[in-house]
Amino acid sequence: MxxxxxxxxxxxxxxxxxxxxxxxxxxxxxxxxxxxxxxxxxxxxxxxxxxxxxxxxVICPYFNPLDCEPGTETTHANGCCKTCKPRSVCEVLSNKEVIKVGKCESPQPVNMTYCGGHCGSMSKYSAEANKMMHKCECCQEFKTSQKKVELTCDNGSKVQHLYVHVEACQCKPAECVPGTTTKPQRRRRR
Known part of the structure; x- marks a missing residue:
């Protein structure tokens, strides 16, 4: 067979x-x-x-739920990465600096306060206006006071100097500066 x-x-x-x-x-x-x-x-x-x-x-972008507006957490369509509407965080920050004015300076570092964080901004197309609409906010000082510090000069003299101390910050509307997005250029035929 x-x-x-x-x-x-x-x-x-x-x-x-x-x-x-x-x-x-x-x-x-x-x-x-x-x-x-x-x-x-x-x-x-x-x-x-x-x-x-x-x-x-899939590598997801950094995500921290504490940085989110409550109730805005969503998962991308891919089911993997999470996103949300960022919470406006604008707060008083500080660092120690020696104040220098001309040839005079503070003998020790001074606690200098400033505003830092992120605020809401948006760039959205409006069909009614037929253009992009922009909303910008900046983290700026809301409440300040003046403080005094004694500076010591090179010649040994001492002078009083007033400086601004930031006590409170908030997000304030600001002018949106036009972006750096470039339009595609057409090639010329030779």
């Missing part, structure tokens, strides 16, 4: 073993996203006649 010849098996899908051990079959040029970790994507590719599974991990 002549030997029968059987066909050979041809792999048509990639096989992936998942953490909880069930096998997942991925079709060629298709991507599988694990329900346990939506930031990891597995793709089945055919390379030189062989099937291979590649893994890609």
């Amino acid at each position: 002549p030997e029968k010849c059987c066909g050979t098996c041809v792999q048509t899908k990639c096989t992936l073993l998942t953490a909880d051990n069930p096998k997942v079959y991925i079709e060629i040029n298709k991507t599988y996203v694990s329900p346990e970790d939506k930031c990891v994507h597995y793709t089945c590719k055919k390379i030189n006649g062989q099937l291979s599974t590649s893994q890609m991990t």
Whole structure:
């Protein structure tokens, strides 16, 4: 009896073993996203006649829920990264500095206060106006006082100097400066 010849098996899908051990079959040029970790994507590719599974991990931008307006947290459509509307944080900050005026300076560093943080801003297209509408806010001083410090000069004399001490800060409307976005230029034909 002549030997029968059987066909050979041809792999048509990639096989992936998942953490909880069930096998997942991925079709060629298709991507599988694990329900346990939506930031990891597995793709089945055919390379030189062989099937291979590649893994890609989505890197999300920095996210801290404490920086969010309450109730604005959302997850991107990819199901992986989180985003939110940033909370306006404008606060009094300080650092120690030696005050110098001409050839006079404070003998010791002085606690200098200033405003720092981020405030709301927006750039949004308006169909009614048919242009981009901008809203800008800056973190600025809201309440200040004057403080006095004694400066010692090179010649040994002492002078009184008044400086501004920031006590409170707030987000204030500001003029939006036109951006640096450039329009695409058309190439000239020669």
